Amino acid sequence: MLEDYRRNNQSTFMVEQMVLIDIRKLLQSMQKDIKMYPLPDIDDTYDASCDIPREIFEEASIEANEDDVALSDTLNEEQRAAFDEIMSLVDIEHESLFFVDGPSGTGKTYLYRALLATIRSQKMIAVATTTSGVVASIMSGGRTAHSCFKIPLTIDNGIFCTFTKQSGTAKLLRASCLIIWDEASMTKR
Known part of the structure; x- marks a missing residue:
């Protein structure tokens, strides 16, 4: 623990x-x-979690990394466009879904780190998940999606995520203003 x-x-x-x-x-x-x-x-x-689910308390306790907050000033043109679009909708609390695509090494994680830090510096909740534990370790507060969303590791008939609508995980999803799910690319050799 x-x-x-x-x-x-x-x-x-x-x-x-x-x-x-x-x-x-x-x-x-x-x-x-x-x-x-x-x-x-x-x-x-x-x-502080008397009436706050542990999952929300944990995410709200993650402090913005000062180095990551500064990343927003050094984004390239494409990263800046994505950052501004996402932040404009976060600022007006508009529910949206974005898909950030690009080959490995194009700066997606850099963008994610800037978004996470900016949102957390504004005392809002941002959740960082990925399919890879290695990638999760380079994002502040990053976790694997399996761990965060209770996704089973094996897929069998009838298997599903094990959280309910009233659970702390469900409340975390509703309380978050940004959820990043980075599907780490795996190269086959």
């Missing part, structure tokens, strides 16, 4: 508190009290 939170937060104390809060919630779901165990005290000021 600690490693999951450490990926998105620099504060060791905050990471510890988030883990303890999760443990408390798990224990409560089993009708147990965290105070029965020799664990550090929980600072409830870090439990």
Whole structure:
């Protein structure tokens, strides 16, 4: 649990508190009290998730990387056009779908990093997912789509994503103003 939170937060104390809060919630779901165990005290000021699903709390806790915020000033002409179009619709809260296409090495991830940082710097929620763990690691707060959306790794008859309309994942999708799904290209040799 600690490693999951450490990926998105620099504060060791905050990471510890988030883990303890999760443990408390798990224990409560089993009708147990965290105070029965020799664990550090929980600072409830870090439990901003009282009525907020854990998934939203985690994404909202990702701070904008200052270097990535500056990327928007160095976009090329095509990246700038995509950035401006996407941000104009995010700013007016207009639901839209964009498909960014291009061969490997054309700057898609660079654009994604600029978008994620800009939106997060405005205290809005942006979710970064990809089909590749390697690509997820280079996007701030990036996760695999399988992990984020509970997509099964094997596809069999009758298998589907395992979150409900009332789940934290569904609420995260509704609360997000940007969701990036980068389908990492795999080259066959």
